[in-house]
C-alpha cells in the first residue's frame with residue numbers, strides 16, 4: 001500500500017493518484033453544473049467540457065484528463081474515442097450515466113471503485129470491497145524484482161504476502177512465463193478476487209491463492225517474496241483523503257501504532273521462506289526505510305537497496321537472504 005504518501009498509504013500527505021489524487025474541496029458553484037444538477041452536454045465534446053469544468057470547480061487536478069477517463073468509462077469506449085468523436089450525440093441514458101458518475105467522483109468516490117476495475121502494470125484488475133485499489137507506485141516492487149532477475153526463463157517460485165487483487169504476483173507472472181506463485185491474504189474476499197483476476201488474465205494455472213495470516217502456514221523455498229503490507233500508522237488513518245479512508249479496506253491500510261506491525265510479522269518468516277540468495281521486495285511508507293531495513297536485518301536478511309518513485313520518495317526496500 002502506499003499512501004501512501006502514498007499509494008494508499010499515506011503517511012500523509014497522500015499521494016496523488018488517479019481517482020485519489022488531490023483531494024478537492026467541495027464542488028464549487030460554477031463547475032458543478034454537471035455534478036450537482038445532474039446534467040452534462042448533449043454531445044461527447046460538450047459532456048467533456050462540462051465534466052472537466054465541474055471537476056475543476058470541485059478542486060480536482062488534471063480535470064480534463066479525469067473527465068476524459070470518466071466519459072470513456074461511462075460510455076464504455078476508449079479515451080481515444082472520446083477525442084476522436086466529440087460531435088457524437090449522447091443518448092438520454094448515456095447523459096444520465098455520465099452525470100451520475102460525475103456526481104459520485106465529486107463526492108470523492110474513486111472512479112476505479114465506481115467502475116470496479118484498475119489498471120496495474122498494463123493489466124486490468126477487478127476490485128472488490130476486500131481489496132486495496134492498486135496504486136501505480138506499487139509497480140516499483142515489480143520493477144525491483146525484474147531488475148534483479150534479468151533472465152525471464154527460469155521456473156521461479158514467487159510468494160506475495162497480502163495479495164489483495166493479486167496485482168504484484170500476477171504482474172510478476174506476466175513477466176516470467178514459466179514462474180509459479182502463491183498469494184496470501186487474510187481477507188477471504190481478497191483471495192477470491194485475486195483468483196478471479198488470475199483467471200481473467202490467463203494466469204490461473206500458475207497462480208495459487210490462499211487465506212492466511214501472513215506466511216504462518218507456508219513452507220519455504222521461494223526465489224522472491226513480495227509484499228505491500230498495510231503501513232499507515234493507526235492514528236493517521238482518519239487523516240487520509242476520503243477516497244482512501246472511505247473505500248480502501250482498513251485491513252489494507254492499518255499498520256498498527258507505528259505503521260510497522262506487518263513488517264515485523266513478515267520479517268520473522270523471511271529467512272525460512274526464501275531459498276539462499278532469494279529476494280524480498282516490499283513497498284514501504286514515507287520515512288519508514290530505515291526502520292524497515294533494521295527489522296529485515298534483524299530477520300537475517302542483507303539489505304540490497306531502496307527504490308524511489310518518480311517523486312523521489314523511497315517507496316520500496318529490497319533485501320536478500
Ligand SMILES: C[S@@+](CC[C@H](N)C(=O)[O-])C[C@H]1O[C@@H](n2cnc3c(N)ncnc32)[C@H](O)[C@@H]1O
Pocket residue numbers: 001002130131132133134135138161162163164165166167168184185186187190212213214227228229230231251252253
Ligand atoms: C496494502 S494492501 C496490498 C494489496 C496488494 N498487494 C496491492 O499492492 O495492491 C495489504 C493487504 O494485506 C492484507 N493483510 C492485512 N493483514 C494481513 C495478514 N495478517 N495476513 C495476510 N494478509 C494481510 C490486506 O487484506 C490487504 O489485502
